[in-house]
Amino acid sequence: AQKITQTQPGMFVQEKEAVTLDCTYDTSDQSYGLFWYKQPSSGEMIFLIYQGSYDEQNATEGRYSLNFQKARKSANLVISASQLGDSAMYFCAIVPSGSARQLTFGSGTQLTVLP
């Protein structure tokens, strides 16, 4: 079984500053993938970034980077140079490798970017 814990229900950040959204996970699988999704008020789920458990380097996608610490079972999302459009709900998710199983999501963090 997998579990994702996001301990920050809400976060505020000033525009143009960086922000870190926390995510810790628990899994008995040796190989797994970690995802971050953004959900604006419209409801769509927007894929942001992926980290494989055996990837040696932290994933980066534009302004998004993932601070992956496998021993600590954490996969924090870092958003650099925040923009007003980044205000949304952010979900961390995990899926085991080798099957078409569903993602297990955390409870989410509501990020608000202040002008």
Next chain:
Amino acid sequence: GAVVSQHPSWVICKSGTSVKIECRSLDFQATTMFWYRQFPKQSLMLMATSNEGSKATYEQGVEKDKFLINHASLTLSTLTVTSAHPEDSSFYICSAREGTGGSKTEAFFGQGTRLTVV
């Protein structure tokens, strides 16, 4: 990237009626699709796994006779909320992954359907 289209994006129905929600993978074949339910300010909760050509697998506590899932082709899964009641009002969202999975296979999501039962 791959696209998953969900329709309708919102629907209002009367209590006791049934509502069908469609989820289509537009440019890839999805042997497996997932249906989630999301209450306001909460996470996505998996309702069921839809398998092409076979019966859906429902999560514990989800009434399979109330939430009918049909995955008749590799590109279409439907969720029918039967005899809807106000407590069924929620945001329903589907997702699909290409091929047989593997952890790196990104899950693509539909736009979601906001159901309101009055």
